[in-house]
């Protein structure tokens with residue numbers, strides 16, 4: 088079941104996505120790099136102080152150098168301005184560099200934290216959320232924060248420092264003129280507060296629309312064969328265009344807000360400037376101020392307004408980051424439903440005795456799948472599950488691997504409840520060969536060794552041979568180093584299956600879960616797979632989800648399921664004799680075969696070595 092990003096938000100408690108919380112978390116990520124931060128701060132202070140020098144030199148030139156005809160002071164003033172400009176450049180360069188390196192490190196940490204957290208979440212979480220949306224959060228949303236840290240954070244600190252220093256100095260020079268300028272600030276704060284909320288909302292829409300685009304890409308590019316086979320390219324192009332347009336509209340909405348907000352701040356700045364000019368001109372005419380002071384004061388007003396103007400632009404980045412941050416904390420705030428207890432027992436090597444006791448289970452918001460379900464698997468035996476599609480067979484395998492926890496009842500292995508044991512110690516003893524074959528982009532060797540990364544080359548080849556895969560692997564141009572493509576697209580169905588068997592063999596698990604493929608293979612590869620499977624199953628406890636009854640005649644115990652309940656149970660022969668559901672299913676699959684024939688098959692011939 089998929090849900091869009093806004094659905095994900097409705098489900099969760101409202102996250103504390105405030106700007107302060109965002110800064111606190113980002114500060115936590117950079118706190119260990121305090122020497123670099125102090126270096127950046129020193130540079131910032133130096134920049135702010137140096138900003139004063141040029142207006143001071145201007146005032147000195149107008150008030151003293153020009154009236155006094157001090158020609159010999161001019162070269163020194165020129166050198167002073169040049170030196171200040173060079174130092175300003177250097178300190179700006181150092182502060183940008185140090186803050187960028189601190190910021191990039193924080194982003195790296197955050198992205199890794201997010202990915203680590205995603206890896207901890209349970210399978211149910213991934214059922215409910217779209218891969219494209221999650222990808223967009225880890226890439227696009229984290230990138231948004233990158234902007235905040237590398238440029239936004241620096242400019243806020245610089246601007247704040249400059250603002251306080253300049254305002255303090257101006258108050259000292261002429262408090263009345265300064266108060267005139269500062270009178271416009273409450274209006275700026277009100278305007279900023281008004282727009283910041285709207286901007287955040289608008290940026291959230293932008294980020295969500297990006298995630299819609301990303302989800303669509305993920306869905307369709309991974310299903311390109313489906314699209315081609317139904318000739319639905321044009322349909323998908325139209326759907327993509329709709330999502331792209333929604334993204335464009337969301338972006339335009341954000342731009343519109345910014346386009347209104349910035350001119351309002353500029354207007355307030357001009358009002359402040361005009362007030363200083365008019366009042367200052369009067370004072371100068373009354374000779375209460377020197378011409379140099381008023382010129383220098385106008386420069387200070389600019390210095391004071393620069394950070395305000397810059398801040399109004401940074402606001403954009405801050406709100407964009409805050410919207411992205413909200414989407415990131417939504418995931419970080421998500422708790423895994425399947426969790427390992429702190430005092431979890433590390434499971435010793437198991438015999439493989441499994442019990443399902445009164446287990447009831449439903450998927451998230453779904454109808455009950457298992458109701459008061461009981462099942463027993465004996466160590467070293469083969470237990471098979473049969474039943475109509477949707478009866479709950481794969482669900483039983485999911486509960487055994489603890490991909491999900493049941494709402495009622497318990498599942499135990501060798502008497503240990505699964506909820507009490509370490510997840511790694513449980514899953515490391517299980518091998519899953521599923522009808523949906525999970526392969527990663529990479530080489531054949533990497534895919535086989537995924538179950539045991541420390542495996543020796545000889546073991547990998549032995550697994551390949553035991554899985555009847557060695558011959559086809561050696562026929563490939565690069566043998567075990569051949570690339571198999573995304574999800575193994577370069578391999579046939581049967582080859583993929585044999586690779587997954589080789590991977591399970593290399594793991595050498597105590598317990599095997601075989602969710603049998605329904606796909607019909609040609610008889611040669613079917614025999615190759617059956618042989619490989621027989622080797623995999625030999626000597627282990629096995630749970631087989633059978634679609635073809637021919638493969639489970641040799642099972643020690645067969646459970647027949649219907650709508651999440653066991654309706655029959657026993658050996659193949661006993662179940663055939665019952666003349667119940669199993670027999671019905673059997674006759675459906677083998678319509679020509681009579682009972683005697685069926686029995687003769689089950690009692691010997693064709694039974695794989697176990």
Ligand SMILES: Nc1ncnc2c1ncn2[C@@H]1O[C@H](COP(=O)(O)OP(=O)(O)OP(=O)(O)O)[C@@H](O)[C@H]1O
Nearest residue numbers: 088214450453456475476477478479480481482483
């Ligand atoms: N991840 C999931 N989220 C929600 N519902 C699910 C999920 N997986 C399965 N279901 C539902 O649970 C029920 C049992 O599914 P399950 O896959 O266990 O059946 P099955 O017996 O293995 O079927 P089949 O033989 O077709 O593979 C079905 O109704 C299915 O729609």
